[in-house]
Amino acid sequence: MSDVLIRLADARKKLKILVEDVKKYLQDSSPTTRIESNDYEDMHFFVLNAEPPSELALLVGELIANLRSAIEYRLREIAVNLKNDALTGKEANKIQMRFYASETKFEKSIVRTKLARNAPFYGK
Numbered sequence: 265m266s267d268v269l270i271r272l273a274d275a276r277k278k279l280k281i282l283v284e285d286v287k288k289y290l291q292d293s294s295p296t297t298r299i300e301s302n303d304y305e306d307m308h309f310f311v312l313n314a315e316p317p318s319e320l321a322l323l324v325g326e327l328i329a330n331l332r333s334a335i336e337y338r339l340r341e342i343a344v345n346l347k348n349d350a351l352t353g354k355e356a357n358k359i360q361m362r363f364y365a366s367e368t369k370f371e372k373s374i375v376r377t378k379l380a381r382n383a384p385f386y387g388k
Contacts, residue, residue: 268341271334278327285323289316328363335361 293314300307339359344351351359364370 266341267337268334271330271337275327275330275334278323278330282320282323282327285317285320289314289320332361332363 293312295313296311298309298311300309336359339361340351340356343355343359362373364373
């Protein structure tokens with residue numbers, strides 16, 4: 265089984281567990297909803313009455329990590345096919361699926377990458 269399929273299978277398992285855990289949490293905590301309206305829109309609020317268990321955050325993190333890893337493995341497979349040869353370690357390390365907390369942080373990383381590519385290389 266390829267690395268991509270292994271990661272996706274693990275992500276599916278985590279998602280199944282997450283869905284069941286969220287259902288149980290919602291049943292146990294009895295969240296409420298409310299609607300507030302103004303002249304332009306209706307706003308629907310989902311109010312949690314109990315702190316979600318920390319295990320939910322861990323499951324979400326593991327799920328995202330597996331999906332990210334699957335994407336990186338697939339991108340590497342595509343790069344190998346395009347190159348018609350194995351990737352060097354340096355080439356493989358350049359293939360990354362990054363997540364950013366905001367659009368601004370993403371844009372700053374692009375600027376840094378462009379600056380680094382245009383920077384002169386000094387000696388060995």
